[in-house]
Amino acid sequence: MSFKVTLQPSGRPFTAQADTSLLQAALDAELLVPYGCRDGACGACKAKILEGQVDHGKSPFTTLPETDRAAGMALMCCAHARSDLSIECRDVRSAHDIPVRKLPCRVQNLEKLAPDVMLLRLRLPPSEVFQFLPGQYVDFMLADGQRRSFSIASAAHADNSLELHVRLIPGGQFTSHVFSAMKERDILRIEGPLGSFSLREDNTAPVVFLAGGTGFAPIKAIIEDLIAREIERPITLYWGARERSGLYLHELAERWARQRADFRYVPVISEQPPEGWSGRTGLVHHAAMQDIPDMSGHQVYACGAPAMIDSAKKDFSERCGLPLSSFYADAFTFSANNPV
Ligand SMILES: Cc1cc2nc3c(=O)[nH]c(=O)nc-3n(C[C@H](O)[C@H](O)[C@H](O)COP(=O)(O)OP(=O)(O)OC[C@H]3O[C@@H](n4cnc5c(N)ncnc54)[C@H](O)[C@@H]3O)c2cc1C
Ligand code: FES
Structure with missing residues (x-):
């Protein structure tokens, strides 16, 4: 019916x-x-x-x-x-005629970016053109029917590869496999692109990106795409992690800030700032609120742990005047197949 x-x-x-x-x-x-x-x-x-x-x-x-x-x-x-x-x-x-597809792919390389973050680069079949909007994610389709979601961290896909940033979840079935057993040339199956997290371009409002840990991945894809297409828009990136190692591509973000006059990067460490850390400390969304007490004319794109997203959404709208319609988020929730 x-x-x-x-x-x-x-x-x-x-x-x-x-x-x-x-x-x-x-x-x-x-x-x-x-x-x-x-x-x-x-x-x-x-x-x-x-x-x-x-x-x-x-x-x-x-x-x-x-x-x-x-x-x-x-x-x-x-x-x-x-x-x-x-x-x-x-x-x-x-949906811009972007089809959601199931594809086999090969592990092209694995690189540890931090003790608990692995860069996983996937090579897609040479005959395939995999279209996606920067910010979207793919699902790994595991042999037992389960799925695991990971954001695409690269904007360009001309070389037919996808970059992912995988955080190790202690005891996690898939991420433990990535860290301990996965090797180059392994074959995996993905479905994608999925999700609606991508830059709204019908607007030129200043953008606040709020990333927690590997929540940096889809934001990196969006920023690299903005830079490649020379889109001019004031951008502030707040990237929060518990420790310095969690800002696993800190130098890349610093380079963006040097390259573009309209780009500001604010790293924030919540638990263990290293000796000599002169940057911000505390919760990443609090840093954004201190700097931008009036967010009414901004768009916010937040990505990371669900608790960070919920707090940012509530505090930005109730205390900084951000319209809820200007808050876009991708929460890294866990697979529903697992007990939480
Ligand atoms: C749309 C979307 C995009 C995502 N993108 C990324 C990404 O780019 N990079 C990334 O690192 N992660 C990302 N995630 C989170 C990622 O999917 C999970 O961390 C992953 O599925 C864990 O798989 P696992 O098999 O290792 O753990 P599981 O075997 O599924 O879980 C083991 C235990 O850990 C708990 N757990 C699972 N995931 C998490 C978590 N994220 N945090 C805390 N506890 C957890 C579970 O409740 C369970 O008790 C994304 C999630 C979503 C929904
Ligand atoms: S997409 Fe429906 S609750 Fe996440």
């Missing part, structure tokens, strides 16, 4: 089958609505149902509590249409 869904205020329509999530139905219609994890963990796809009924499916109460449900909210990645629908979704873009 199929239903007509209309996104408001744009009026853009799509058709949703009763057994397909609203997110999948929108993407199938080449409408890029906000989303991240696709399994109910990050909340990026939360939208208000203005008219009609949905089945919330496997929406977890942690992400979609009873109060949200009572207020008509739904997670588009979990909800299914049960009637024609009208849904409030202000941030809807065309």
